[in-house]
Amino acid sequence: MTTKNTEQTPDGMRGFFVRLGRLDRRWIFLAMGLSIAVPILLKLRFPEVPGPMARATFDSIESLPDGSRVLLSFDFDPASKAELQPMANALVHHCASKGHKIVFMALWPLGKQMADQAIKEVLLEYHGDKYEYGTDYVQLGFKAGNEGVIKVLTTNVAEAYPTDASGAAASGLPLIADVRDLGSFDLVSTVSAGYPGAKEWVQYGRESMKPEARLTSGSTGVQASQLFPYYPAQLNGLLVAVKGAAEYETLVTEKYPVDRNSERLEQGRIRMGPQLVAHLLMIALIVLGNIAMIASRGTQGGAR
Amino acid sequence: MNDTNRDGSSRGGPNDAGAQPAKRPNTLLWVALAVFGIVGLSLNAFMRPEGMAKRFAVVTTVERVLVEETVPAAVEESPAAVAADPKSTQDPDPRRKWVAPEDAGLAAGTLRRVDGVEPIRWETRESVKASEAELLRSEIKPGGPVRIESSPIDSLGIWVAALLTLFILSFVYRDNPFYKVAESILIGVSAAYWMVVGFWSTIVPQLLGALAPGFVREYAMPSLPASATPGLDAALAFVPLLLGFMLLWRLAPKGGWISVWPIAFVIGTTAGIRLVGAIEADLMRQLVAAMKPLVVFEEGVAASGEAIRMFDFWGSVGSVVGVVGDLSVLTYFFFSVEHKGAVGKTARVGIWFLMISFGSAFGLTVMGRITLLLQRFEFLFTDWLNI
Numbered sequence: 001m002t003t004k005n006t007e008q009t010p011d012g013m014r015g016f017f018v019r020l021g022r023l024d025r026r027w028i029f030l031a032m033g034l035s036i037a038v039p040i041l042l043k044l045r046f047p048e049v050p051g052p053m054a055r056a057t058f059d060s061i062e063s064l065p066d067g068s069r070v071l072l073s074f075d076f077d078p079a080s081k082a083e084l085q086p087m088a089n090a091l092v093h094h095c096a097s098k099g100h101k102i103v104f105m106a107l108w109p110l111g112k113q114m115a116d117q118a119i120k121e122v123l124l125e126y127h128g129d130k131y132e133y134g135t136d137y138v139q140l141g142f143k144a145g146n147e148g149v150i151k152v153l154t155t156n157v158a159e160a161y162p163t164d165a166s167g168a169a170a171s172g173l174p175l176i177a178d179v180r181d182l183g184s185f186d187l188v189s190t191v192s193a194g195y196p197g198a199k200e201w202v203q204y205g206r207e208s209m210k211p212e213a214r215l216t217s218g219s220t221g222v223q224a225s226q227l228f229p230y231y232p233a234q235l236n237g238l239l240v241a242v243k244g245a246a247e248y249e250t251l252v253t254e255k256y257p258v259d260r261n262s263e264r265l266e267q268g269r270i271r272m273g274p275q276l277v278a279h280l281l282m283i284a285l286i287v288l289g290n291i292a293m294i295a296s297r298g299t300q301g302g303a304r
Numbered sequence: 305m306n307d308t309n310r311d312g313s314s315r316g317g318p319n320d321a322g323a324q325p326a327k328r329p330n331t332l333l334w335v336a337l338a339v340f341g342i343v344g345l346s347l348n349a350f351m352r353p354e355g356m357a358k359r360f361a362v363v364t365t366v367e368r369v370l371v372e373e374t375v376p377a378a379v380e381e382s383p384a385a386v387a388a389d390p391k392s393t394q395d396p397d398p399r400r401k402w403v404a405p406e407d408a409g410l411a412a413g414t415l416r417r418v419d420g421v422e423p424i425r426w427e428t429r430e431s432v433k434a435s436e437a438e439l440l441r442s443e444i445k446p447g448g449p450v451r452i453e454s455s456p457i458d459s460l461g462i463w464v465a466a467l468l469t470l471f472i473l474s475f476v477y478r479d480n481p482f483y484k485v486a487e488s489i490l491i492g493v494s495a496a497y498w499m500v501v502g503f504w505s506t507i508v509p510q511l512l513g514a515l516a517p518g519f520v521r522e523y524a525m526p527s528l529p530a531s532a533t534p535g536l537d538a539a540l541a542f543v544p545l546l547l548g549f550m551l552l553w554r555l556a557p558k559g560g561w562i563s564v565w566p567i568a569f570v571i572g573t574t575a576g577i578r579l580v581g582a583i584e585a586d587l588m589r590q591l592v593a594a595m596k597p598l599v600v601f602e603e604g605v606a607a608s609g610e611a612i613r614m615f616d617f618w619g620s621v622g623s624v625v626g627v628v629g630d631l632s633v634l635t636y637f638f639f640s641v642e643h644k645g646a647v648g649k650t651a652r653v654g655i656w657f658l659m660i661s662f663g664s665a666f667g668l669t670v671m672g673r674i675t676l677l678l679q680r681f682e683f684l685f686t687d688w689l690n691i
Contacts, residue, residue: 024330029476030337036678040685082679083672109501144505147577167527203581221668221675225661233593234585241668242675274678275671282670 014295021292028285035281036274044273054247057237058094060214061187062255066099068186069175073201074104074111074118076193080220085114086267087218087245088191090252092118093265096127097256101175103185105140105161107149107196112141112165114191122265126258134173141165146196147204154182154208182208191218198227202234218244246272334477345689354690357466359458360437362430365449368402369423371415431458434690466688469680511548514541594630598623629657 009015050058064070072091076084095102102123104115119139123131131137140161143149152160157179161170170176182188182205192198198217206215214236219227221241231238239248245268253265263270349356400418409415432440437452444450471486513520513528514537521528531537547566554563600619606612635647636654643651685691 026334026477033677033681036674037681037685040678040681041691079676082675109505142505144502144510147581151577162529163527169529200581203578203585207584221670221672224668225665229590229593230585234589241671243671271675271678274681275674278674278678279671 010295010299017288017292017295018299020288021296031281031285032278035277039274039277043270044277045269046273046276048246048250048269048272050247050251051244053231053238053240054244054251056232057216057218057239057244057248058251060216060236061091061094061098061100061189064098064100064186064214067101068098069101069103069179069184070095070187070189071103071105071182071185072115073107073188073190073192074115075107075190075197076114076220077108077110078114080193081114082271083220083242083245084191084193084218085117086242086271087239087248088114088118089122089267090245090249090265091189091191091218092122093126093256093258094252096123096131097252099130100187101135102137103140103176103179104138106142107146107200108193109142109144112139115139125261125264135175138173138175139165140170140176147200150196150200150204154205157181157184183210183213185209185213187214187216189216189218192223193220194223197223198230198235199223202227202230206234218248242268242271242275244268348689348691352690354434356690357459357462357688358434358690359455359462360432360434360452361455361458362432362437362440363451363453364428364430365425366428367405367423367425367449369405369410370400370418370421371403371407371410372400372418374414374416429455431455433687462687466684469684473680511541511544514538515545594626596623596626598627628653633657 009018061070072088072095074088092102104112104119106112106115116139119137123137133139141164143160145152145160149160157176158170161176163169164173178184188201188205188209190198190201192201198219201215201217209215215234216237216239217227217235218239219241224238224240227235227238239245247268249265249268253262258265345356402424403409403415405423407415410417432452441452444452468486468489471482472490474480475483508520508524509528513525514531514534517528517531517534517537547569550562551566552563554560598620600616600623601613602616602619604612604614632650632654634654636643636651636658638647641647
């Protein structure tokens with residue numbers, strides 16, 4: 001961290017900050033890596049206090065009568081799995097704990113695989129004894145067409161999905177045999193990583209739902225700022241990134257704890273430990289960087 | 305131990321692809337770190353019994369036998385059961401079906417095996433970690449349909465994924481051939497994947513399925529639903545087929561203008577579809593949401609049980625901030641009036657609101673990126689290193 005042109009570097013504290021400003025950026029990358037790796041290895045956990053948006057999502061599902069018909073759209077793929085799978089798992093556990101009838105679908109090609117994982121690791125793991133395929137849950141799978149699929153769902157679900165994901169006729173599945181359009185669902189929830197996703201559900205699906213029906217979304221941090229204006233009028237609940245997942249997990253598992261493999265419903269909270277340390281490091285670096293910039297004013301190569 | 309130029313910028317960093325390697329003391333430090341990491345990994349791989357990337361497979365042998373009902377069914381078979389077991393739809397005789405050998409119906413005598421038909425067997429495999437396999441071993445009966453075996457192919461997959469992850473992460477040190485290999489693989493696989501998805505989710509079911517449904521059902525997609533109007537579907541499918549060929553005409557040496565027509569069609573229909581949604585959800589509903597009282601009261605219940613209205617201080621602050629933000633940002637984007645005087649000051653307030661919203665969006669993006677990184681670290685630590 002010493003510099004070749006030490007003759008231009010002031011002494012004392014100012015000199016320290018000037019040299020800090022010239023720090024090789026790879027040390028910062030290393031520090032960031034360690035700030036994430038060490039908390040993972042130490043399994044650092046911090047308490048989560050649920051915010052209003054996570055509470056609104058929880059209340060939207062909680063206030064439905066037991067056994068309501070809900071549509072869960074998995075609009076993401078493995079690239080966003082780190083942020084969205086935790087909230088998807090908590091969502092499925094919450095719906096199943098309330099005994100809701102769940103219809104899974106996906107607007108993203110790999111969304112079906114993400115839903116399959118939630119079905120296997122959560123629905124069948126914790127609620128397999130009371131959930132039977134066809135009558136309690138159905139996997140419709142992926143349908144190509146982006147927002148076009150939503151538009152078709154608003155008028156005719158059978159046209160968009162004449163069969164389920166395995167090719168069985170939808171008319172033979174009691175849960176969806178009488179479903180006509182989106183108005184047949186009491187809640188639609190999308191776990192969304194971008195286009196097509198939450199924005200399209202608001203734009204094309206919201207108006208076709210029953211007035212008392214709820215529309216909620218979980219979203220990645222990147223697209224969340226596009227969705228904030230829709231809350232709470234057009235989106236009844238919104239989970240933002242892994243922080244939203246952690247808050248929602250807290251609410252769900254406090255009310256509906258599980259007796260085994262509980263870490264499957266704690267992924268959001270587990271990931272918030274390293275997040276916190278990394279954020280603290282980033283704030284410290286921003287402060288130090290600004291001090292270094294101010295200290296380097298007037299020196300050769302420094303800020304002016 | 306620095307890589308800084310005289311202007312304070314870094315040399316040999318991720319953005320300096322063509323820079324000379326820095327042969328200075330900090331290079332030694334980085335090499336020492338790399339050697340430390342490699343030695344640690346080697347020790348982990350060879351000294352610990354769990355090893356690295358060790359995977360096992362839970363193999364389940366599934367057997368089905370063809371049975372028929374010994375008495376006429378009193379009730380129709382549950383459609384859910386038919387849907388859940390694809391094999392059950394294979395036999396055209398509704399009194400025959402494929403069931404597990406231990407099916408209760410066989411024991412009760414309501415079902416009997418069909419003579420001369422061999423059972424069908426297949427295996428399902430589920431990849432599990434060494435620790436999970438150890439737990440499962442105690443639950444598995446020897447000689448039963450479930451067994452656990454080492455799975456070198458899954459271990460190889462973990463190694464490939466781990467090395468590609470490290471190749472990508474190596475870019476933070478410097479652009480290098482390993483990073484380029486991983487990047488090229490990612491782009492190539494993604495392009496190929498999207499082509500296959502597009503072919504099987506759009507062209508086969510929606511175009512070929514409409515033009516030649518029998519052929520598609522026979523050779524490509526048995527689950528293709530039957531249409532009530534196959535003739536009309538086939539006729540309509542010629543429209544996208546023609547537009548598709550016109551679009552590809554762009555690759556021809558002459559007549560590139562032909563491709564402009566399908567592009568115009570796509571843009572026109574997309575604009576038409578999106579316009580309605582945008583006006584309804586993003587303009588009208590947002591206008592309604594913005595028109596709210598500046599002074600907010602909330603309903604409450606007094607100790608006497610009487611309904612009362614209470615002043616909501618923070619709700620009122622939120623309303624005022626929202627209205628001020630809306631108006632000042634709109635003023636900033638209103639360019640018909642010069643931004644001087646009161647208009648200029650309002651626009652400056654609008655800039656502050658914009659900056660705060662951009663900062664919020666940036667913070668959320670950073671949180672998302674950190675989550676991606678920590679998920680890769682989790683993979684490296686748990687799946688690869690078995691820590």
